[in-house]
Amino acid sequence: MSRAITDPALAQCALADLFETHSNAVFFGGAGVSTASGIPDFRSQDGLYSQRFAYPPETMLSHGFYEAHRPEFYDFYREKMIALDAKPNACHLKLAELERAGVLSAVVTQNIDGLHQAAGSRAVYELHGSVHRNICRSCGAVYDAAWVMSREHDGDDGVPVCPACGGAIKPDVVLYEEPLDEEVLDGAVRAISQADALIIGGTSLVVYPAAGLTRFFQGDSLVIVNRDPTPQDERADLLISCDIARAFEF
Template identity: 75%
Template sequence: MRRAISDTAQAQAALADVFASHERVVFFGGAGVSTASGIPDFRSVDGLYHQHFAYPPEMMLSHEFFIEHPSEFFEFYRTRMIAPDAKPNQCHKKLAELERGGSLSAVITQNIDGLHQDAGSHTVWELHGSVRRNICQSCKACYDADWILAREHEDEQGVPRCPACGGRIKPEVVLYGEQLNDQVIRGAVGAIAQADALIIGGTSLVVYPAAGFTRYFSGSTLVIANRDPTPQDSRADLLISCDIAEAFDF
């Protein structure tokens, strides 16, 4: 029988029980995991897609826009996609603690902020890449987010250029119109397929192909922890609708 929980204390107890009663737990997270760290999500009432910009965010985060409007792309990327002051919240920290204790097999994330690694998680499959890696398209040199924000190596359009070879820099972030990394896909799908419990947290489950990865889960317990309903709620054994950072404070 499906359980639905909105009380924080009950959610904490239920999640603790999932980890205690399963051997291979995998966490699949989205933008809602990082909102408690001050990083806005995309689709909520306060999310990026409801804010006003010169171009729609969906357009600015596309490969086509990166190619045709690099100056506007990097201005949006620097100011809206990189959050240098963000710190891991309780959800990030608890997941790292559970991995260290052997209770969590892997984290699969749609986020690009790197906060899971900052918290201490090691097995992290970043489906959409990371702002921590920005790659020269010519010589493949890699630069971090701080280098992008420093703006010391830009052309007249404000586009970062590789100081080694002058090549154009591209964030190692999967933009609309681009394919997910094959190695990451295999790692994420393998982790889900081997899990006996899958906890989905902070994601609307509407962004494909990532949202489709849940079809590879055949374990005993599916948990969905999200503030708003998702298209896959009917599959869940446990639905949690309270704040996810608070729910992981156990």
């Protein structure tokens, strides 16, 4: 039976002990990692899927919607997907510290906010891409999130246009109906399969294929840090049910 912890102080002690006894840990995280940074998740009570929009969020974040309703796509993308003022929280910062200490080999994230890199993490596999890369579909020029938010290169319909060639800009984000990047996926699978500990944090583990990556873990310690239960809780050696930023304040 999994050991369960709800007290943040005990969670901090348990995680500190884990990293003292493992030297090749991997962190696999989702939207809950960034909620303490002010970025809403998707499936919680206050998440994006509980809010009312003209279309369901999963529709507006689909490849088909991007192609057919580009102005509405960019309205939603700018308002809900880009958070330029967000700062790394205690979880992001601790993970970067653990990487520098040589005990955390990689972060595998479903998030697109770039906060792990902002905190200093270098080995980051972004399964769903990043809002900080927006690519011209014609010439391949890359523009950052601030460029998109500036609206300086928008057409009359409010959609950004490449100033170099006039081509359409698409965020380097994996939308619904699109496959994961094979190179990123292969790197994540390799990191997880070689890890001696896997810490899963801030994810409901219901979004596939990302949630299926946990099956490649062959190490001795599986930890799940999530406020709500997940479908994979029975596999865990340790369950931590508290605020993830608090849990990583050690």
